[in-house]
Amino acid sequence: MDSTFVVGIDVGGQTSKIGVVDARGAVLAQTVIRTDTYDKVEPYIAELAEAVKKVIKESGTEGKVRGIGVGAPNANYYTGNIENAVNLSWGSEVVEFSKLLSEAMGGLPVALTNDANAAAVGEMTYGAARGMKNFIMITLGTGVGSGIVINGNVVYGHDGFAGELGHVTAVRGNGRTCNCGKTGCLETYASATGVARTAREWLELTDEPSLLRGLETIASKDVYEAAKEGDKLALKIFEFTGKILGRSFADFVAFSSPEAIVLFGGLARAKEFLTEPIEEAMNANVLPLWRGKVKIVYSQLKESDAAILGASALAWEL
């Protein structure tokens, strides 16, 4: 048994989660700091480094930590930079994240990748994709992220930014406007935000009775709760969402012919409503040779640990 340890950090728009992980994927100690209270990166890095030192101390692994793995939006694996991350209060420019954190940690090596790539590595190392060499991780959160694994390696592409499957065009022509400036992006339909958007649209366009009517604001969680109560409109919303996902998945299959597509994130909790329409639409849109062959599976990592585990798995390669 390897007696060294790694640190995993998941940098989100609101909070950053930090944990110390052993070789079997057990999180020995963890903590959380705010990400969004800083508009400059330097004081954020200073607090982050303090928090890392604290969890290392708590877990009794001082001197035995091999490196730090970080998952963050708009992160570039090749450069170690976070570039133009509009969802990070201090991330609007190019931030030399790995360099800054490594310096603050006395030279400890830092590996950085985008959060969905980190999730893919985590799933391959500890979760639903163990033993798989070809799969696609799709994270269904506020947006839609992706981590693509081919021959056991995460695909980074020519510039380090490969795997932006939330921004393939799911609906051409009259598609919804996306934060990225394009229209019709998959994430405008198939994210938590997208589901809420569909709900608001459909409530306005139809008179259909629904438990969702009269709610002050609608989040995807409300749609999920309503669907569990058998609400027809809510069920139709998930059917639509699954269909949009499945159609895009069919194109992904034509690209890299994965063994499975692994779903992760808040919206993936609605699996009982999503799996069937996803599989139906995917199988209707792939070549006959793939029909019924590509598995839709769900993350097996505890959601509270998954982000940290995914990021930490990167650090083992350092």
Add this chain to the structure above:
Amino acid sequence: MDSTFVVGIDVGGQTSKIGVVDARGAVLAQTVIRTDTYDKVEPYIAELAEAVKKVIKESGTEGKVRGIGVGAPNANYYTGNIENAVNLSWGSEVVEFSKLLSEAMGGLPVALTNDANAAAVGEMTYGAARGMKNFIMITLGTGVGSGIVINGNVVYGHDGFAGELGHVTAVRGNGRTCNCGKTGCLETYASATGVARTAREWLELTDEPSLLRGLETIASKDVYEAAKEGDKLALKIFEFTGKILGRSFADFVAFSSPEAIVLFGGLARAKEFLTEPIEEAMNANVLPLWRGKVKIVYSQLKESDAAILGASALAWEL
């Protein structure tokens, strides 16, 4: 200088091209046999093996041939089989191509892959993609094929069939029927056949004057000739074709973030009419970070040699 040689074979629906190639990519001798005069594979393999022996003899490389590389439709790199190739008269079932050919050649090793993958390897070894580690080869012929290279390796996927980008859905809803049984596939629009189909459709739907009117049959070559004469309808057909391609390319970029997309095949000869609409549609549909950054380039291999070179390049890895 390596003093061994390889044989490249391009198996097409009508003919099979065979050539002996040296380490620098020079074709020392070549020949052609018919593919479509056989409805069983055994007599075809027997004639193919005879032809291979003939070109080896002609080129004076007897005893110095290291292996044979074959590019063929529906070919599986992992198994060496050709599976359910509807365009090959003897290919409707599973054909153990590599095994049969190797046996007929006294045990000489045979590597097999689909024709577009072979073209990608050829382009990387001898052509426009030299020095590139991340690119996508798109073959615009009777259909649309693709070979995807990530980190210097062809992507075969979980089952050996990855890279069927001709069958992503380019037009949803009311798309054209494809030979594969689906509708809206990229190749129903952006292949030589697709261009001819667009021409026939538009001639019927409009009264626009065109040099194409009155032709008995229309092939993509006629549309190209007309466009060179400045025919407005023909020019619009290429603009439409380029737009369809560029929109799909944008999704491919989101997947693997390639340095370039390399175009090859009969229809790629119309580059003076295709490049601009492709680039325009691609850049309009990618994330800002890729805008203007992904190159559209054209094969640099002589078309008569390219298929043989591509297939032969595989054999060096044997």
